[in-house]
Amino acid sequence: MTSDITLFVNPAAGRRRAPQAAQPAARALREAGFTVRTVVGVDAQDALHRARQAVAGGTGALIAVGGDGITSLALQAVAGTGTPLGVVGVGTGNDFARAMGLPVRDPAGAARRIAESLKGDGGREIDLGRAGDTWFGTVLAAGFDSRVNDRGNRMRWPGGRFRYDLAIVAELAAFRPTPFRIRLDDGPEQEIEATLVAVGNTSSYGGGMRICADARPDDGLFDVTVVGPCSRTTLLKVFPRVYRGTHLTHPAVTVHRVARIELAAEGITGYADGELIGPLPLTVRTVPRAVRVLGA
Template identity: 50%
Template structure:
């Protein structure tokens, strides 16, 4: 049983769902005798500053009560410190929660895991030397959809992303990529390139379905420039991870990776903006520790320690 934890909350996550999930989890933790310190940043920068201060002062765990964006902030404070991450899902996608077997709709059960669950050591990915992510980095079509959705004020919710996807499909053009892996360099026109430390993004889309959290490698999924019809055909299969069997999809494993393009392309990691390509990414073995729920045996599950 953990004695004390720090709970970081994002009041805007999940359309305002995060505060309720956080309150239920905090109440349960206190009921179990855990001392809880609550922190809340008014901006991403403030949240990161508070998280780093909490880690520096010492805590049994830093708990992210929100979505993957808040988990991303927590990783920046926790990577390579040895202090574990706890998760109370309260966002829209909650891919970290799925990855670490934390129930996405039961904050009380999430609190039980935080209080007494096993800590497991996992790999993290590092971008540009100082930015960490736990799930997937996207570039190309999916990143452009996120770019457009972020600029839109209407509609709200998931429909905004659906509309952004339709607009980007209408403007779809191949992207000239140069992909530098450990053992080879690939130059090709592609629709998108995704880099996975974990298996999923976007609320359960298994874009890198065979990624492992303890192999010291990144999984890379490259979707070729097959046109609109093939891309529309591909997306339903991503939820099952079977897209990797399609002819227009290539997969690779590598410890380090450099992505370059001949046109402006942005990238997102854990759903948060990273920057324009070119970027350098590396797998860092054992950089993260997580309080995980019982393993379900699916791909990417963290090892028990």
């Protein structure tokens, strides 16, 4: 194990808390005996390039400081390389950090957990999802939820989460089920109508919405939650149950456990870890033991 490790910092995460959080995290890691260098990109592509350079250069670990966005970028750099991932979760959602049982908004505590893992077990091996060339750790979403993301990303006002609250209201006004074509593993192609399809490596997205409540990141399978066609009234009744994971018992909801899924629908984009993947069709597969997560 090399003692040289890399902090990978999102300067905008958590209302710009990440740069401040990087300082106590770095201090805790140095107190544990590690040499710490920091990588901050001018934009996402530059940040990813720098992270990949650090991995190629033999860094002992890549430590993402921020939320699910910077963690997603870090996964693109470390997946399949053998370089372990650490997460100091100080973003808005932190779904990946929570799924791994890691401290959230406690940068020094998270860093101490990472240091103990580096010196001890070397991290927990988990599965990742892959859509095309993009890796993801939590949930890939397509349908109503991705339409909300599309609309929210087009809006210039207001800022923060309120933008997405307004986007939900606007999408509800235009709400309609979507015709999907799906293929589960090597089964036949099916034509269905659905409100949304969520492909879960872990249980939650959107800051604690447990859309794939029973998903486990170490079983080699996705939990695919399909919310079938329903009325606005039904959607509004079911939606609050997502935070507890009790929506899975609703008659409009079905769950499939698969290693691979093909998704196609006109005018629908896919988002994974909250980041845009691209328009459907998409083929999504699970890759067992694709990364080691420190402290998990």
